[in-house]
Amino acid sequence: MQTVPSRLAGRAMTLAYERRTVAENLTVAVPDHSFTIIIGPNACGKSTLLRALARLLRPTAGAVLLDGGDIQRRPTREVARVVGMLPQSSVAPDGITVADLVARGRHPHQGLLRQWSRDDERIVAGAMADTGVADLADRPVDELSGGQRQRVWIAMALAQQTPLLLLDEPTTYLDIAHQVEVLDLCARLHEEQGRTLVAVLHDLNQAARYATHLVAMRDGAVVAAGEPRQVVTAALVKEVFGLPCRVIDDPETGTPLVVPAAPRRTGNRHQPA
Amino acid sequence: MIVLRPPGGRSLRLRPRALAVGAALTLLAVVLGGLTLVGVDRPAPDVPAILAGGGNPADRFILLDLRLPRLATALGVGAALGLAGAVCQSLLRNPLGSPDVLGFTQGAATGALVVVVLGGGSLALGGAAVAGGLATGLLGYALVGRHGLAGHRVVLVGIGVTAILSGVNGYLLTRAPLTDAARAALWLTGSLDGRGWVNALPLLAALAVLAPAILASGRALRMIELGDHLATALGVPVGRLRPLLLAAAVALVSLAAAAAGPVSFVALTAPHLARRLTRAPGPNLLPATLLGAALLVAADLVAQHAIAGQQLPVGVVTGVIGGSHLVWLLAVGRRSGRL
Ligand SMILES: Nc1ncnc2c1ncn2[C@@H]1O[C@H](COP(=O)(O)OP(=O)(O)OP(=O)(O)O)[C@@H](O)[C@H]1O
Ligand SMILES: [Mg+2]
Numbered sequence: 001m002q003t004v005p006s007r008l009a010g011r012a013m014t015l016a017y018e019r020r021t022v023a024e025n026l027t028v029a030v031p032d033h034s035f036t037i038i039i040g041p042n043a044c045g046k047s048t049l050l051r052a053l054a055r056l057l058r059p060t061a062g063a064v065l066l067d068g069g070d071i072q073r074r075p076t077r078e079v080a081r082v083v084g085m086l087p088q089s090s091v092a093p094d095g096i097t098v099a100d101l102v103a104r105g106r107h108p109h110q111g112l113l114r115q116w117s118r119d120d121e122r123i124v125a126g127a128m129a130d131t132g133v134a135d136l137a138d139r140p141v142d143e144l145s146g147g148q149r150q151r152v153w154i155a156m157a158l159a160q161q162t163p164l165l166l167l168d169e170p171t172t173y174l175d176i177a178h179q180v181e182v183l184d185l186c187a188r189l190h191e192e193q194g195r196t197l198v199a200v201l202h203d204l205n206q207a208a209r210y211a212t213h214l215v216a217m218r219d220g221a222v223v224a225a226g227e228p229r230q231v232v233t234a235a236l237v238k239e240v241f242g243l244p245c246r247v248i249d250d251p252e253t254g255t256p257l258v259v260p261a262a263p264r265r266t267g268n269r270h271q272p273a
Numbered sequence: 274m275i276v277l278r279p280p281g282g283r284s285l286r287l288r289p290r291a292l293a294v295g296a297a298l299t300l301l302a303v304v305l306g307g308l309t310l311v312g313v314d315r316p317a318p319d320v321p322a323i324l325a326g327g328g329n330p331a332d333r334f335i336l337l338d339l340r341l342p343r344l345a346t347a348l349g350v351g352a353a354l355g356l357a358g359a360v361c362q363s364l365l366r367n368p369l370g371s372p373d374v375l376g377f378t379q380g381a382a383t384g385a386l387v388v389v390v391l392g393g394g395s396l397a398l399g400g401a402a403v404a405g406g407l408a409t410g411l412l413g414y415a416l417v418g419r420h421g422l423a424g425h426r427v428v429l430v431g432i433g434v435t436a437i438l439s440g441v442n443g444y445l446l447t448r449a450p451l452t453d454a455a456r457a458a459l460w461l462t463g464s465l466d467g468r469g470w471v472n473a474l475p476l477l478a479a480l481a482v483l484a485p486a487i488l489a490s491g492r493a494l495r496m497i498e499l500g501d502h503l504a505t506a507l508g509v510p511v512g513r514l515r516p517l518l519l520a521a522a523v524a525l526v527s528l529a530a531a532a533a534g535p536v537s538f539v540a541l542t543a544p545h546l547a548r549r550l551t552r553a554p555g556p557n558l559l560p561a562t563l564l565g566a567a568l569l570v571a572a573d574l575v576a577q578h579a580i581a582g583q584q585l586p587v588g589v590v591t592g593v594i595g596g597s598h599l600v601w602l603l604a605v606g607r608r609s610g611r612l
Contacts, residue, residue: 056502080508087506093366093498096554107496108508112489116276116286160507 004031007196008053008083008164013062015048015220022048023220025062030164030213035190036198037207040217041241046200047088049217050166053198054085080108084162086153088169088200092141098152099137102128105159127158130185132178146173154182158189165189167199171206179203183210208232208255216240232256291551291560298563302348305570309344310336313578343465345473346532347573347587348566349480350465351539353529355565356558357522358540359547360487363494363556364515364522365427368602371541372406372526375431378537379438380409381530382461386445389457399475399531406527409434410519463536463588465573476528483521488558490518495555536588538595539565539572545602568594 009029015022022045030036030053038046051057052064055071064071071079084105092101105127106120128134131151136144141152150173157165167186171179187210189195201207207214208228215225218240224231234247237258244261251257277285311317318332328336358371372378384405388398416430442461449457459466493514496504501511526540546568547560572590579585 051502054506056505076505076510077508080506083506085502085506087500087502090500090503093554095552100554104496104499104507107492110492112492113283113285115492116284117282118278120284121276 004029006031007067008065010049010052010059010064011062013052013059013064015045015052015057016060017048021060021220026220026222027062028053028215028222028225030196030198033190033194033196034213035187035211036196036213036215037211038198038200038215038217039202039204039207039240040223044217045220046217047168048220050085050168050198050200051087054083054166055079056085077108080160080162082162082164084157084160084165086157086165086167086170088172090153092149092152094142096141097137098133098139098141098144098155099124099128101141101152102133102155102159105156108160123161124159127155130158131155132181147175147178150174151178151182154185162195164196165198167197169200169202171201171203179206186210204232204237204258205250205256208257209250209253228255232258288551288553291553291557294547294550294560295563298560298567302563302567302570305567305574306344306348308574309347309570310340312340338469342470342473343468343573344570345470345477346468347465347570349473349476350529350533350536351543351566351569352484352562353476353480353525353565354536354539354569355543355547356484356487356562357525357529358542358565359544359556359558359561360494360518360522361540362544363498364518366498366500367425367428368545369428369541370431371544372522373535373537373540374428374435375413376409376434376438377406377523377526378530378535378540379435379442380412381406381527382535383438383441383445384408384527385460385531385534386442386449386457389453389460390445390449395471395531396475399528402531403524403527406523406530407520409438410523414519459586460534462586463534463591464586465533465576466584466586468533472532476532479524479528483525484562487518487521488562490514491556491558494518494558498555534586534588536569537592538599539568539591542591542595542598543568545598 006029011027013026014024040046052059103124131154133151133155154170170182186197190197211228214228214231216223223240224236237243237245246259247256275287310320318336322328323333323336361372362370381402384401385398388401417427446454493509496507496509504511543565544561547557547564551557551560573587576585576587576590
């Protein structure tokens with residue numbers, strides 16, 4: 001592997017839950033200032049990897065390195081100022097309002113005597129505006145639609161204002177326009193503010209379009225990592241997802257576009273009368 | 274929401290409604306406490322004069338050795354139960370996850386009953402209650418353990434543990450000497466009759482230490498309500514904090530049980546009512562504490578005076594109030610699909 005600078009990396013990790021080992025000897029580096037996107041089939045360990053990188057899961061072997069040191073040795077609060085994480089699914093406490101929930105993203109920057117600074121106020125307002133939930137500020141979260149809720153959670157993660165941000169399937173529940181909006185927002189954060197983003201996505205074409213660094217996983221192992229153009233090939237999609245396909249150029253951006261092969265038809269499809 | 278920003282980069286966030294609720298509850302506790310001290314007898318003792326050192330010996334005895342420690346016990350027990358209930362419900366993310374449902378209270382009672390049967394002073398009683406509560410907590414933790422603390426499982430295990438311990442307590446009662454058995458049976462309903470400073474002081478001392486520590490972690494508790502993963506990602510050391518907070522809550526509940534017996538339902542009810550009143554999400558620790566204190570003093574007044582010429586144990590009153598509240602909670606929760 002080439003040695004690009006990387007504040008956050010997992011080295012020879014074994015990731016396991018109680019009785020299930022998800023990955024062994026897994027090594028991943030998140031290049032600084034990249035928009036890294038992780039793809040792979042269900043249950044291959046994407047969320048597990050993200051949890052380890054965010055210090056939510058302790059590797060049973062190997063280590064996650066943050067700025068060169070073992071992340072487990074760093075205090076929770078200190079890590080929370082550097083690495084932000086949006087889990088795949090979260091449940092909001094009963095009756096909490098949107099503004100209240102997004103404001104909780106500021107927790108690692110607050111204290112008993114610093115409960116709500118002007119910065120907090122400005123950043124929370126900004127995060128809600130960026131995700132288009134400012135209008136919902138006073139609504140209870142449990143009364144929102146799935147997509148609205150997802151954007152509120154993203155706003156919370158943004159309010160944390162960490163240089164590294166890990167997003168587990170940020171586009172689930174979103175309609176296509178909002179998917180693009182969220183991904184554009186991520187791209188802007190990465191381009192304009194130099195933040196490092198890691199996202200798990202299921203849409204290969206979006207992944208290929210937005211990623212500066214693409215990681216393809218299967219069965220707890222990294223199958224390929226690098227520029228989307230090098231990673232997304234028909235052979236790799238077949239290997240990782242078991243899906244025959246053609247890869248063509250995205251007419252908009254020139255990035256790889258995966259077109260699944262049509263299943264062979266039996267010829268006697270029911271036609272509408 | 275009001276934000277105070279004194280110079281020096283500090284900032285405080287205050288909710289006017291929560292403040293008003295807190296003030297109202299404090300006022301209520303003071304008024305009810307005053308009623309407890311003054312009593313309903315005629316002529317009423319001159320409370321200010323006695324507190325200042327005057328008054329006749331009989332009145333002094335009634336006020337300083339009977340009513341004042343009784344009030345102190347009531348306030349302490351109510352506050353401890355309200356606070357511990359709010360902590361547990363918040364930690365377990367379960368409106369039913371209160372110490373009495375989880376069996377801690379019964380466990381404390383078992384510990385205390387053992388001392389009643391074997392004989393021992395009030396210090397031993399307090400110690401045994403705390404030991405019983407903590408042991409129950411550990412047992413529950415072991416039974417639920419790695420399946421995670423949120424969800425129905427904790428409550429179901431707690432109900433089972435409570436049932437077992439009630440059986441054990443019943444057995445212990447049959448083993449106690451006859452005179453002690455009557456006293457112990459009364460104690461098991463939760464009662465403030467004849468409570469002296471010796472009952473109140475250990476609890477008040479524990480409250481003085483634990484309450485500020487717990488209140489200071491209120492912000493972390495609010496984050497834990499988001500789930501362990503998010504709370505950790507947002508900088509709360511959940512793995513370290515949860516056992517500490519649970520242990521503190523169990524200690525408070527156990528000492529409350531040592532002081533007044535296992536007073537039922539205050540720990541379950543106070544946090545809910547507090548949340549309804551403040552309409553603020555989160556554990557509402559301070560409002561729940563104040564509400565618990567006010568509730569218990571009120572229940573004790575009712576217990577003393579509801580039936581002329583007869584004193585009810587305070588646990589009977591809180592049981593009636595809290596039981597109705599629980600039924601209502603289950604009915605509403607069922608309708609809104611949350612339970
Ligand atoms: N909390 C858990 N306890 C035990 N096993 C788990 C847990 N979470 C995930 N697993 C298991 O670990 C494996 C990897 O899960 P993971 O959630 O990392 O997959 P994923 O790649 O994110 O899948 P998806 O695309 O469906 O989100 C799966 O086999 C899953 O069953
Ligand atoms: Mg996942």
